[in-house]
Amino acid sequence: MKKRLYPLIEQSLVACMEKGLLPEAPLPPFDIEPPREKAHGDYATNAAMVLASAVRRKPRDIARALVDHLDDAGGWIEKVEIAGPGFINFFMKGETWAALLRDVDELRDRYGFSDLGRGRRVQVEFVSANPTGPLHIGHGRGAVVGDVIANLLTATGHAVSREYYINDAGNQMNTLGRSVLLRYRELLGERIDYPGECYQGSYIADLAREIADRHGSIFLDRDESESIVFFREYAGESILQGIKEDLRVFGVVFDHYFNESELYREDGVRKLLEELERKGFIYRDGVTLWFKTTDFGDEKDRVVIRENGEPTYFAADIAYHLNKYGRHFDKVIDIWGADHHGYIPRMYAGIQALGYPREALEVVLVQLVNLLREGTPVAMSTRSGEFVTLREVVDEVGRDGARYNFLMRRSNSHLDFDLEIAKKQSNENPVYYVQYGHARICSILRTALEKGYAVPRFEEVDLRRLDLPEEAELIRTIDRFPELIEGSARALEPHRIPFYLNDLAALFHSYYNKNRVLSDDRELSLARLFLVHCIGITLRNALGILGVAAPERM
RNA sequence: GCGCCUGUAGCUCAGCUGGAUAGAGCAACGGACUUCUAAUCCGUGGGUCCUGUGUUCGAAUCACAGCAGGCGUACCA
DSSP: OHHHHHHHHHHHHHHHHHTTSSOOOOOOOOOEEOOSSGGGOSEEEOHHHHHHHHHTSOHHHHHHHHHHTOOOTTOOEEEEEEETTTEEEEEEOHHHHHHTHHHHHHHGGGTTOOOTTTTOEEEEEOOOOOTTSOOBHHHHHHHHHHHHHHHHHHHTTOEEEEEEEEOTTSHHHHHHHHHHHHHHHHHTTOOOOOOTTSOOSHHHHHHHHHHHHHHTTTTTTSOHHHHHHHHHHHHHHHHHHHHHHHHHHTTOOOSEEEEHHHHHHTTHHHHHHHHHHHTTOEEEETTEEEEOGGGGTOSSOEEEEOTTSOBOHHHHHHHHHHHHHHTTOSEEEEEEEGGGGGGHHHHHHHHHHTTOOGGGEEEEEEOOEEEEETTEEOOOBTTTTBOOBHHHHHHHHOHHHHHHHHHSSOTTSOEEEEHHHHHHGGGSOHHHHHHHHHHHHHHHHHHHHHTTOOOOOGGGOOGGGOOSHHHHHHHHHHHHHHHHHHHHHHHTOTTHHHHHHHHHHHHHHHHHHHOOSSOSOHHHHHHHHHHHHHHHHHHHHHHHHHTOOOOSOO
């Protein structure tokens, strides 16, 4: 509806200027929003107020002129008012609202989707946890935020690729190999003083047992550095499989897994450094190579080749991003834990030094999850082996509940996840409220069929029968859905959808309790059935983007 | 010290890129199932939007300063 009103105001302004009522001036951006107060109409615009300073007139005078020259050719508007400091309030005719439902029914599964992205290639990289242990609950939040951002971009017409980056070339994997090897030797009778810097979780011993079962004691008398390679590979591969399985259960599937070692195999890091040097962003200090990230606003320069001749993680990460752009992504989105935020300026320096615009990269920070058990914090770290796994949480509270819980808060704010409460409240989890609404609608549609009412075609509905205020409110809310998806995708803010869903479900539940859809009045029944059918489509599409089920029965 | 994030109802959080009298869920209390699903609905209370100054027609929203909490400040990843 907003999209219909914008041109009306623009045309009116042109008319005013032509008549000389207002001086020529470009129209600044203005809003058309549903006001909080119903008495202020269905929509209100601040157009006159934002114009005031440009044309040097009083806002109310401008509003008067704009209203006088409004050409409502479509006959949508009941009346227009000027209010307060210069708001223009629109009151729409009842049928105008109902007519909006045509789109919903026609587009069905595609309602709310758009071609905003026009095939632009976007990569979303997320989770990217090293396979040194199972995913914990903190990874879960990043996983679901990344997944839904990818869904949002897909829904708005982008070509999206989901990627998981594995730092398989660093020390962590060696530590993993060593950890399993030590547990293996311990298992086979050696007396081991297990070091604190090794991974402590019980899964390490499980892997050691597997290897012992399969290969016996053959590694006991081999050279340790050789054995570690095998243990590292074995454990890494096995843990990665577990991670993939956990993600699958959580509803997250990646298009591509990228190994850091691939960069070295293709000499990517060396080539990158050469290019940076050629462009003059590198200086030497003995063996050490520094990258002048301060040229791009970083607070200090960063080392890319260490004193020992090894490239830093940062060097590999720039090479990785160069590799991404080499794969022709127009835009790359990284989902990072908020503890990496200090890393952002240097990453931007990296891509800008390579000639890519700042907008080619967007970093979404996901605040870490504070895990609580009955109100008291649970310390978590992969190394100490003390953590609650994502899998445990998903098994406990269910995939839909877990996903919805993570999505309900802005990713930039801290999230307290209390296990006991999550379990206890699993039955009054907000996700059920929305799902129940959908199931109820399906139930109405089933009953309708039994009574001989099929969902009518748009042309068969007498829209004037949808004359209740709560029906207008429902339609207004349904109509808002496409804008919601666009805004949510643009801002990369999945949390807006659960809030919207809650609003829509609440309106529906209330409507349901107050009014009967199916009655002896055939015309009325068909009109309401059509409305309910449209609510169902909207709920289903929104839940679909969240990766949450829309059950037909509960 | 410096940088980033956060500060809104008792609790958990929204507030759509500056709009009119600041919202939701939970928790508390009182009501509604002979009906298309009561996992629902209806009603009642609750606020120094951390503080201060500024920007303008207008500030929870923007700028600056301060206070409080979290995180970061590696030739770790």
